[in-house]
Amino acid sequence: MDPVISFGWPYTHVTADAQVKAGPGVLHSVVLNGFTTTGDITLYDSLTETGAVIAILHLNVAASISVQPITFLYDCKFETGLYVGYDGAVAADLTVMSN
Secondary structure, X not given: OOOOOXXXXXXXXXXXXXXXXXXXXXXXXXXXXXXXXXXXXXXXXXXXXXXXXXXXXXEOOOOOOOOOOEEEEEEEEEOOEEEXXXXXXXXXXXXXXXX
C-alpha cells in the first residue's frame, strides 16, 4: 500500500454479531470505541460464530480503568473469513480494520 495514494485500511463499524469479510484477508486492528455492558467479543476465522478463534476481547466494565478508544493491533491472516461474535450480554462499539 502506497500511503501517498491510499491511506489506512478499509473499516467496518460493528455493534452486534457481524460477518466482516468473506474469504481470505488480513485483520489489521480492532478499535474498541466504547462499551457499557460486561461480556466477551470473539473474532473468528469463519463465516459464522464457529471455527478458528483469532482473539477474544474480555470486556469488564467494573475493571476497566482505560480511556476509550483502545486499539488492538493484530496484523494476522485469516483464510475463511472474518466474523465478530458478541456474547448475549455485551454492548460494545467496534471499528474493525481488515482487507
